[in-house]
Amino acid sequence: MSALLDGFSVVAVIAGAFFYLAGTVGLLRFPDAYTRLHALTKADNLGLALVVAGLLPQMDGLLAAGKLVLVWLLVLLSSAVVSQLIARSARRREARP
Amino acid sequence: MSTVVSAAVVLLLLWLAVWTVVARDAFLAVAGFVVYGLLLALVWVRLAGIDVALTEAAIGGGLTGALLLGAVGRLRGTEAATATEGASAGARAGAAVLAVAVTAALMLGVLVLPEPVPTLAPLVVPAMPATGVGNPITGVLLAFRALDTLLEATVLVIALIGVWSFAPDRAWGGRPGPRYQTDPDGVLAWLARVLPPIGVVIGIYVFWAGADHPGGKFQAATILAAMWMLVQMAGLSDAPRTSHRGLRAGIVAGPLVFIAVGVLGLWAAGSFLAYPPGLAKPLIVVIEVALLPTLVLVLALLMNGPPRRGGPA
Numbered sequence: 001m002s003a004l005l006d007g008f009s010v011v012a013v014i015a016g017a018f019f020y021l022a023g024t025v026g027l028l029r030f031p032d033a034y035t036r037l038h039a040l041t042k043a044d045n046l047g048l049a050l051v052v053a054g055l056l057p058q059m060d061g062l063l064a065a066g067k068l069v070l071v072w073l074l075v076l077l078s079s080a081v082v083s084q085l086i087a088r089s090a091r092r093r094e095a096r097p
Numbered sequence: 098m099s100t101v102v103s104a105a106v107v108l109l110l111l112w113l114a115v116w117t118v119v120a121r122d123a124f125l126a127v128a129g130f131v132v133y134g135l136l137l138a139l140v141w142v143r144l145a146g147i148d149v150a151l152t153e154a155a156i157g158g159g160l161t162g163a164l165l166l167g168a169v170g171r172l173r174g175t176e177a178a179t180a181t182e183g184a185s186a187g188a189r190a191g192a193a194v195l196a197v198a199v200t201a202a203l204m205l206g207v208l209v210l211p212e213p214v215p216t217l218a219p220l221v222v223p224a225m226p227a228t229g230v231g232n233p234i235t236g237v238l239l240a241f242r243a244l245d246t247l248l249e250a251t252v253l254v255i256a257l258i259g260v261w262s263f264a265p266d267r268a269w270g271g272r273p274g275p276r277y278q279t280d281p282d283g284v285l286a287w288l289a290r291v292l293p294p295i296g297v298v299i300g301i302y303v304f305w306a307g308a309d310h311p312g313g314k315f316q317a318a319t320i321l322a323a324m325w326m327l328v329q330m331a332g333l334s335d336a337p338r339t340s341h342r343g344l345r346a347g348i349v350a351g352p353l354v355f356i357a358v359g360v361l362g363l364w365a366a367g368s369f370l371a372y373p374p375g376l377a378k379p380l381i382v383v384i385e386v387a388l389l390p391t392l393v394l395v396l397a398l399l400m401n402g403p404p405r406r407g408g409p410a
Contacts, residue, residue, distance in 0.1 A: 074295070081288045088284075 005057040012054030019047030033090040037083045044079040048072055103143060110136050123176055127165045134158025147311035148234040151303075155319035163326075163400060229378025231309030238313070239381045243370045247355045250388055253395045254348060261339060263403040270340030271408035273401035279332040289331030296324035304389055314385050318392030325397045339404045344394065351391025355384050 019042060026039020052072040059065040113136065117129035134157040141150035184192070221233055221241065228240040238246050264271070279285050300320035307313030328334050337344050358380050362371035372380050 077288070077292065081284050084284045 009054040009058055012050045016047045016050030016052075016054060019043055019050060023047060034087055037087055041079055041083050045076055048075055106136065106140060106143070110140065121180065123169045123172060124166075127162060127169055130165065131158050131162035134162060148232070148313070151311055151316045155316045159323070160319050160396060160400070167400065167402065227374070227377060228372075228381065230381060232307060232311065232313075234311070235307050235313055235381075239384060240372065240377060243355075243359075243384075247352065247359065247370070250355060250391060251352045253392065253399075254352060257348065257395050257398055260399060260403055264339075264405070264408075266408075268404045268406055268408040270338065271404040271406050272336045272338055273398065273404045274329070274336050276335060276406070277330050277332040279330075281332070286331045286333060289327045289333050293324040293328060296320055296327075300324070304385070307385075308382075314389050314392055318389055318396055321389075321393045322397040322400070325393065326400055329401075336398075336401050338407065339398070347390050348394050348398075349391070351384075351388035354387035358384055 023039050023041075023043025026042070027036050030036045030039055049072060052068050055068060056065050059068060110133065113129055113133045117126050117133055120126040120129055134153060138150045138154035138158060141147070141153055218233075221237060224241070225231075225233060225236050228236045230236050230239070300317045303312040303320060304314055304317035305312075307317070329336055339345075358372075359370040361380075362373070363369050365373045
């Protein structure tokens, strides 16, 4: 059972790291602010979600696991809002002649 | 494996430091500085200095970064002009020599540190139970070196007075910063309604946990001040009038209570800031509770800057 959980952790964290890598490559390679934001939020949301999911079985106790989930939710919230704000300000700058 | 990660983080840190120094654009330099602060927090985590890491992330990266961003915004108008001026070759060479000399002196200082490194930790550990707190960092900050913490809090209040003194005469006693106008149904206003309740709970948790675990009033005050700034920037509430009596009382309350406890120690325990036996923990809690609002107000008002509008009619 514990070997199974460890295996799950390794797979999930590696998958999360892959999303971070993909998000970073996107941030560096994509042509404009909107697509870069798109890449970045993938890393924040899915990458962190997979890392958190992978770490959950390794935590001792529900409280520690709950804190980890809370961190993920807060990052989700802030990254969603901040990317909206950045996209909006980029649009406003474009609209200006 | 862990050595490889440490080495990678150190290299990244050095590269980022150089990048921040040579960045031509003030905004980019500040962005580099914020990332540098967060990476430095990671380094402190690796060195098992969780308290320092929390403070570095909250104050070094977060608060200082936000203050510097405000400064960049204010300097924007003059940045292009100063970029063309440039220093003379002699001044550049002098600055380079000075910087290299300081770095070399610091490196030498690290290299000639005696082995084993002198430490007071063995003296602190057996004395901890007398303070009633479990986190040795909090014990050092509020019992063994309480004078330093008192001076720190006082310096912040003096810094705020310094910032306020930049107010033009017509705005003295008025409100700092611009009146933020945003879409009341927009995403920022939404965040400013959703996040502060969570942030306040986390701030108070970090504050309370500081007695026995990493955390404490400075980190908590930064979180709470950030929540207040968010509410202001979303236009949900205006910055307070700096002439408000309650506000000013809250700002000086922390240091005043701290000094009062110190004088009490003079009378009850024989020296300034000494705690009577058995009363250490309650007195530390009193000081911490009094300092928290002071720090929240001072940090947020430092962010707000000098009063700019709505002075006495």
